[in-house]
Amino acid sequence: MSELSELYQEVILDHNKSPRNFHRLADANRRAEGYNPLCGDQITVYVKVEDDVIKEISFEGSGCAISKASASMMTDSLKGRTTAEAEALFDRVHKMLKGEVNPGDDSHDLGKLAVLSGVCHFPARVKCASLSWHTLRTALKREKEVASTE
């Protein structure tokens, strides 16, 4: 598989075309906006947290296929997880995007998110894939309103 087709795998193109959980969440109690000043990608992540568990999660915004698919898959994989688990998963995803883990290694527990591992061959696109995760972290910490990949 060429690096390009490894980047744009069917699963990613599918999430880009039909993003999951792509809407506002009316009863969200955490919310943050993320912005990538390099390319203009914009995202809002909504989370409903109860007893430290992510009950509901969704997103809105505009961006490239990588950022949209990554956000879509993130929301899919975090429903029902604790906020601490979400944090830990972000660390593993980030390592994968930077090419620091082997996606075949099950101990990292990346699940479906492993299809994003091709991003590591495209350093300029790492920020696209991590934007939604940075935004989620901001939402969970409620440290500030706008997250940035910078």
Next chain:
Amino acid sequence: MKPAQGVIAPQGLRTGRTVLDVARIREDFPILKQQVHGKPLVYFDNAATSQKPQVVIDTLNRYYATENANIHRGIHFLSELATAEYEETRNKVKRFLNASESREIVFVRGTTEGINLVAQSYGRRFFKEGDEVVISAMEHHSNIVPWQMLCEQVGARLRVIPMNHDGELLLDEYERLLGARTKLVSVAHVSNALGTINPIGRIIESAHRRNIPVLVDGAQAAPHMKVDVQELDCDFYAFSGHKLFGPTGIGVLYGKARHLEAMPPYQGGGDMISLVTFEKTHYNIIPYKFEAGTPHIAGVIGLGAAIDYVSGIGLDAVAAYEGEVLAYATAQLSTIQGLRIIGRAKEKASVLSFVLEGVHPHDIGTVLDREGVAIRAGHHCAMPVMQRFGVPATARASFAFYNTGEEVDVLVRAVRKVLKVFG
């Protein structure tokens, strides 16, 4: 040009009575012989920065290897040599812009610094609360933010000339913006995001009828067309060396002598003074008043080599040839379904911005890169322009005189590949 043939004769396009021998010109640019991702490099990101001819690279090398010294101070051979070359470049720039005096040429880091210099020096001296500065809807951030900073400092107001859906400024609206409070007009000669060539002659005339000075952001114009500051009668003109086939970190601010003389220094330091005591400092004469600290001497001398190189080709021939490349690329890209060109002004130069239905420009950029085609994808430091056209970003191909019709064909094939990947 015959688009049906699919190529512009690469070995020599006839533009009027001048022949531009592009095949030979390409030999002057070592980087163009490179492959990226196993494909020949097609460099279409010239609006971001241009490539450098060997003569510029050699000049930088020669300067550091045999002439390096500080200028305007050493009483030794090398310093005198470096000073002479540095000041000779000022004369070259004067001739290049057809300025009336070389003391009207100030060396700065680039267009951005040139505009900031005028905003902070001219602006802070002459603007008062309630005054207005007029810019346009298609400005680069570097011709927006310095004025916003000034407005915040002195309580002035920013006014914006609107544009139509083709990316042309609405001159009637512009006339209405000019008034007793207008202290300065600052507009791009050529838009970096849309390619529009603005009618700056008319813009300057209207402002001058009301005694309002005009700054022209020439970053995207100077590499593509002849600029005559006396004919334009502009008050300030700024451009960057690196977009003009010269080194990065060097640029030019032209200013009419009477303005520069009335303006306070922008930065303090060495070279910009004539006498310093702890009680009072007397400033140097123009242009040195604005060149504090050891300047980018190598950059200036390299810029001189770039100006010689471009002048040798001739900017009229460059403009004619690039016009044909742009027309050919526009025609070819227009045949792709779902592709929309952003910026359809009648007068355009060297920039082709487009979007593809259902595909984000960033993804276009990545696929094109793997085909060896370098373009820019993003907001091009002109976010208000993106907002005006209702797109988050565009893909932008921008041309120089070393680009060819065959390269445009590679671009078109690569864009079709994008559609295949995302089909």
